[in-house]
Amino acid sequence: MNYWNRRFTVFSIFFAALFLVGFFQSWNVAFAIFNICIISAIMALGVNIQVGYAGIFNAGIMGFAAIGGLAAVLISHPPVTETISIGGFSILLCGLIIGLVVAICILLNTRILLSKITRRLLISLTIIIGLFFINFIGSPAVEQIEAFEPAATGFLGGFGMPIIFSWIIGAIAAGFVAWLIGKITLGLRSDYLAIATLGIAETIIYVLKNEDWLTRGVKNVNALPRPVPYELSLQESKWFIEFCERYQFPLVETSSIIVKLCYSSLFLTVLIVLFSLFEIALKSPWGRMMRAIRDNEVSARAMGKNIKARHIEIFILGSAVVGLAGAMLTTLEGQFTPIAYQPLRFTFTVWVMVIIGGTGNNYGSIIGGFLVWFLWVEAEPFGLFIVEFVTSPLSETNSLRAHLINNAAHMRYVMMGLLLLLVLRFSPKGIFPEGK
Amino acid sequence: MDYFNALALIINFIVIPGLTYGSQLALGALGVTLIYAVLRFSNFAHGELMSFGTMICILFTWLGQSYGFSFSFLPTALLFVPIAVIFCVLYCIVIEKFVFSFYRKQKADPIITLIASIGVMFLTAGLIRFIIGPGDQSFNDGVRFIFSVRDFKNFTGLEQGFGLKTTQALTIGITLFLSISLFWFLNSTKTGKSMRAFSDNEELALLSGIDPNKVVLVTWIIAGSLATFAGVLYGLDKIYKPFIFLQMLLPIFSAAILGGVGNPIGAFIGGYIIALSELIVTFAYKRVLGYILPENLAPDSMMQFLATDYKYAVSFIILVIVLIIRPTGIFSGKTI
Numbered sequence: 001m002n003y004w005n006r007r008f009t010v011f012s013i014f015f016a017a018l019f020l021v022g023f024f025q026s027w028n029v030a031f032a033i034f035n036i037c038i039i040s041a042i043m044a045l046g047v048n049i050q051v052g053y054a055g056i057f058n059a060g061i062m063g064f065a066a067i068g069g070l071a072a073v074l075i076s077h078p079p080v081t082e083t084i085s086i087g088g089f090s091i092l093l094c095g096l097i098i099g100l101v102v103a104i105c106i107l108l109n110t111r112i113l114l115s116k117i118t119r120r121l122l123i124s125l126t127i128i129i130g131l132f133f134i135n136f137i138g139s140p141a142v143e144q145i146e147a148f149e150p151a152a153t154g155f156l157g158g159f160g161m162p163i164i165f166s167w168i169i170g171a172i173a174a175g176f177v178a179w180l181i182g183k184i185t186l187g188l189r190s191d192y193l194a195i196a197t198l199g200i201a202e203t204i205i206y207v208l209k210n211e212d213w214l215t216r217g218v219k220n221v222n223a224l225p226r227p228v229p230y231e232l233s234l235q236e237s238k239w240f241i242e243f244c245e246r247y248q249f250p251l252v253e254t255s256s257i258i259v260k261l262c263y264s265s266l267f268l269t270v271l272i273v274l275f276s277l278f279e280i281a282l283k284s285p286w287g288r289m290m291r292a293i294r295d296n297e298v299s300a301r302a303m304g305k306n307i308k309a310r311h312i313e314i315f316i317l318g319s320a321v322v323g324l325a326g327a328m329l330t331t332l333e334g335q336f337t338p339i340a341y342q343p344l345r346f347t348f349t350v351w352v353m354v355i356i357g358g359t360g361n362n363y364g365s366i367i368g369g370f371l372v373w374f375l376w377v378e379a380e381p382f383g384l385f386i387v388e389f390v391t392s393p394l395s396e397t398n399s400l401r402a403h404l405i406n407n408a409a410h411m412r413y414v415m416m417g418l419l420l421l422l423v424l425r426f427s428p429k430g431i432f433p434e435g436k
Numbered sequence: 437m438d439y440f441n442a443l444a445l446i447i448n449f450i451v452i453p454g455l456t457y458g459s460q461l462a463l464g465a466l467g468v469t470l471i472y473a474v475l476r477f478s479n480f481a482h483g484e485l486m487s488f489g490t491m492i493c494i495l496f497t498w499l500g501q502s503y504g505f506s507f508s509f510l511p512t513a514l515l516f517v518p519i520a521v522i523f524c525v526l527y528c529i530v531i532e533k534f535v536f537s538f539y540r541k542q543k544a545d546p547i548i549t550l551i552a553s554i555g556v557m558f559l560t561a562g563l564i565r566f567i568i569g570p571g572d573q574s575f576n577d578g579v580r581f582i583f584s585v586r587d588f589k590n591f592t593g594l595e596q597g598f599g600l601k602t603t604q605a606l607t608i609g610i611t612l613f614l615s616i617s618l619f620w621f622l623n624s625t626k627t628g629k630s631m632r633a634f635s636d637n638e639e640l641a642l643l644s645g646i647d648p649n650k651v652v653l654v655t656w657i658i659a660g661s662l663a664t665f666a667g668v669l670y671g672l673d674k675i676y677k678p679f680i681f682l683q684m685l686l687p688i689f690s691a692a693i694l695g696g697v698g699n700p701i702g703a704f705i706g707g708y709i710i711a712l713s714e715l716i717v718t719f720a721y722k723r724v725l726g727y728i729l730p731e732n733l734a735p736d737s738m739m740q741f742l743a744t745d746y747k748y749a750v751s752f753i754i755l756v757i758v759l760i761i762r763p764t765g766i767f768s769g770k771t772i
Contacts, residue, residue, distance in 0.1 A: 413562025
């Protein structure tokens with residue numbers, strides 16, 4: 001079968017399934033699923049350039065997505081002037097101290113004059129002194145900030161800029177963290193990178209959950225400004241009411257679909273731009289070099305390629321794309337909930353997307369993102385249906401039946417696991433094998 | 437007298453909890469490291485295996501309790517650990533048969549096997565949540581304390597004291613017993629020696645007539661039993677939460693890497709180092725310093741390096757430091 005035929009068929013199956021959801025469940029649900037499908041596809045693209053182009057396994061996707069989410073909060077939330085006047089200066093001072101400590105550490109690390117032991121001792125000493133100062137200056141300020149109207153604010157707020165900017169800032173911030181972690185782990189064995197990235201992701205989530213002055217922690221940040229119109233303002237605007245009347249559409253439902261369509265078009269633009277860039281990169285000399293490094297590091301090194309630098313490059317690039325997707329997700333949801341970042345939902349599901357779609361193939365990442373997210377959402381009603389069917393001989397009030405029906409939603413994990421294992425075993429190249 | 441008070445505080449809040457948590461981590465890290473040494477991949481499903489064993493143990497404990505079983509002052513769950521071990525080992529053998537053996541025979545890239553282990557992790561996590569639900573389960577019904585802080589204070593007349601929970605003593609004791617048996621097994625029995633040979637040099641071991649299937653089977657039996665014990669002891673000591681086991685992967689892997697991946701003694705010691713450093717870094721030293729320092733120097737702040745919530749981040753920091761300074765770990769590992 002021609003590649004294009006195959007692509008067309010698989011994508012048609014996906015859209016047909018989405019159509020069925022729209023037809024039988026509701027169009028609102030279908031578009032809500034589709035929006036997150038696009039974001040998942042972007043995340044999968046970011047991971048795919050790491051895994052597929054360069055063979056780097058990143059188990060910290062959740063962390064990079066959360067950084068994007070944080071960027072969305074910091075960029076778009078209006079500044080809370082009271083807390084800034086209370087503690088803004090101290091926080092700024094702490095930031096300067098952190099910068100100073102990092103600068104001194106880098107300086108110390110590059111000085112070849114000192115012996116290895118002295119260098120390490122001096123670096124540890126700098127960090128401890130820095131921590132002491134931060135604790136001394138920061139903690140009173142943080143306490144005051146968090147004590148200020150904790151139910152409403154209790155944090156510094158953001159810059160009050162349009163939330164779209166956060167997509168870029170989120171990508172840059174995620175890329176910066178990726179650079180730090182890549183510097184440490186990318187010359188080591190591949191599973192060390194997986195474990196270290198797992199660690200950085202968990203650590204980022206702990207910071208987001210606990211540093212209330214920055215993120216409001218588990219109290220969440222709600223009602224972030226939107227890049228698209230609100231349903232209510234649509235329902236009140238004259239042209240929209242006339243439009244609905246002319247075509248006999250229900251007002252409320254149509255407004256919410258229109259809003260979702262606006263999001264979809266924004267996200268689709270990003271997806272198409274990134275996809276085209278990545279396809280060009282894949283076919284460029286740079287992409288060929290990456291694949292050469294992946295397939296045979298020794299000979300690539302013999303040809304004079306700097307493998308560690310290339311790996312860091314692609315690790316930053318992929319993580320930045322995940323950060324971008326994370327910012328988009330927070331934009332779509334309009335709220336930032338640190339507790340929602342779970343490795344099973346983010347990191348490992350994105351891996352499943354990339355592997356099922358086909359590592360190294362950008363079409364594969366997109367269809368993987370679409371299909372897996374679709375299944376992830378639809379597994380709940382589907383699992384419920386199966387459990388009800390299997391337990392139907394039991395009586396309505398049977399406690400076992402009630403228990404199983406209660407837990408039916410967790411079948412999605414089982415399904416993801418089975419899907420990953422089966423694809424990895426019987427069709428390790430995925431739906432669209434590399435280069436096809 | 438003040439120094440004894442400070443010491444009692446440190447024992448109560450750092451040493452005893454640290455040794456307990458360290459034992460749980462050590463058991464987990466031993467399993468990870470054995471799998472790495474013999475099967476040559478990082479098993480991300482290990483946390484869920486611990487969870488699976490614990491779940492079976494809880495289910496049987498409930499069943500036993502409904503028939504009136506109890507184990508005098510010890511937790512009833514201990515009676516059912518052997519059954520849980522059998523189930524967990526069977527589960528390990530099933531996944532080895534259907535998942536891992538394929539990649540082992542293909543000599544697949546370790547990272548592919550790692551991804552397969554993530555599939556197993558998903559599957560197991562789903563089964564666990566499906567069977568027992570995502571909520572917390574407390575299943576410790578034994579006597580809570582061997583001696584409590586109050587008993588200690590009455591006995592010694594000190595202002596501060598330390599207590600010893602039954603589960604803490606059990607955890608430390610069982611861990612020591614299991615680890616010593618494991619080291620004896622690896623060093624003195626024929627099977628243990630063949631495992632070490634297999635981990636050291638697979639081709640040479642095969643040439644000497646060692647049966648790879650037997651070695652792999654024994655490894656899974658040991659890993660499954662250790663995982664069950666680690667999970668049950670953790671659940672008895674704290675509480676059983678299905679999602680906590682994914683978080684525990686990080687300290688467990690840090691312990692294994694700190695000790696040198698593939699080195700059991702390293703993993704054992706690494707577990708204790710990680711646990712103790714977590715507590716040392718997150719403990720508030722205010723009261724301790726209040727006893728030790730002269731009165732006019734007593735601190736006002738909590739004297740805490742890191743907030744308690746960052747407990748898990750400590751293992752990450754240690755992991756990063758190890759990876760920067762000595763990636764092979766303390767006891768440069770790779771073989772048993």
